[in-house]
Amino acid sequence: MELTAARDQVEDLAPRLTKSIDRLDSLNHGSIQIPARIPGPGPLLMLGAPGVGKGTQADSLKKLWGVPKISTGDILRANVANGTGPGVRAKRIMERGGLVPDEIMTEMVADRLGLTDTVPGFILDGFPRTILQATWLDGYLIDHRPGDVLGIINLCMDFEEIVERIVHRRVCPLCKAVYNIQFKPPKRTGKCDKDDTELIQRSDDSLDVLRTRLDVFRKETEPLLQYYRSHSPFIQIEAAKPPSIVTEAIVAALTCFRTPTN
Numbered sequence: 001m002e003l004t005a006a007r008d009q010v011e012d013l014a015p016r017l018t019k020s021i022d023r024l025d026s027l028n029h030g031s032i033q034i035p036a037r038i039p040g041p042g043p044l045l046m047l048g049a050p051g052v053g054k055g056t057q058a059d060s061l062k063k064l065w066g067v068p069k070i071s072t073g074d075i076l077r078a079n080v081a082n083g084t085g086p087g088v089r090a091k092r093i094m095e096r097g098g099l100v101p102d103e104i105m106t107e108m109v110a111d112r113l114g115l116t117d118t119v120p121g122f123i124l125d126g127f128p129r130t131i132l133q134a135t136w137l138d139g140y141l142i143d144h145r146p147g148d149v150l151g152i153i154n155l156c157m158d159f160e161e162i163v164e165r166i167v168h169r170r171v172c173p174l175c176k177a178v179y180n181i182q183f184k185p186p187k188r189t190g191k192c193d194k195d196d197t198e199l200i201q202r203s204d205d206s207l208d209v210l211r212t213r214l215d216v217f218r219k220e221t222e223p224l225l226q227y228y229r230s231h232s233p234f235i236q237i238e239a240a241k242p243p244s245i246v247t248e249a250i251v252a253a254l255t256c257f258r259t260p261t262n
């Protein structure tokens with residue numbers, strides 16, 4: 001898509017953003033009804049620091065819309081577990097909390113986006129994380145999904161609160177369900193509710209590695225906020241609320257973007 005055309009499209013969407021902010025305000029003061037039929041999301045990406053709840057929100061939106069969640073962290077972990085070439089290269093970097101090289105990431109995402117289930121839309125979780133990845137994604141969308149507007153959800157939370165959440169996070173290695181031993185414990189201590197598998201703590205969720213991941217986020221990924229503020233519909237959501245309230249806020253804001261106004 002031509003840059004001018006894209007800019008026109010974004011300008012066209014600006015009044016709807018004002019409307020969505022009004023709706024979000026009303027969410028803070030009362031409840032908002034999610035429409036029975038929610039328009040599909042098209043291409044959507046979740047931004048936010050590690051541990052802010054991107055994966056949980058992407059899972060909820062996936063259930064609502066039936067479009068795939070594409071988590072680069074999950075794809076990498078599967079590659080590490082299977083000992084693939086990229087997995088071997090990524091393992092040490094991930095254990096230390098660093099970022100896997102852009103060329104590995106873009107190749108993985110291109111492969112995943114090439115599958116047919118992404119046609120109605122998709123939710124990117126954990127990608128892009130660098131400006132290079134973001135410009136690559138822009139190019140990919142222009143080439144493969146001309147006319148589609150990328151929706152950006154930016155989840156915000158105080159870093160200390162993130163630390164508090166993440167050190168208590170446990171995951172099921174089999175079905176990937178996520179628990180929090182303080183706020184959302186499993187029914188049986190240490191066991192997944194769905195398949196009874198022993199829950200584990202991700203090795204990069206230890207306090208030391210998490211601090212590095214948050215530093216890397218500040219340095220490498222926060223500049224993306226500036227990049228996207230001027231590029232796309234940009235929806236900022238306070239994430240330190242119960243997950244279902246955060247989902248409602250995201251859906252309300254997206255509904256304003258995706259539904260034509262009268």
Ligand code: AMP
Nearest residue numbers: 050072073094098099100105126127129
């Ligand atoms: P996540 O599950 O999103 O927290 O990702 C876990 C780890 O995978 C990160 O700490 C990075 O080491 C790596 N990773 C995931 N996504 C990316 C990406 N888009 N770019 C570089 N590294 C990534």
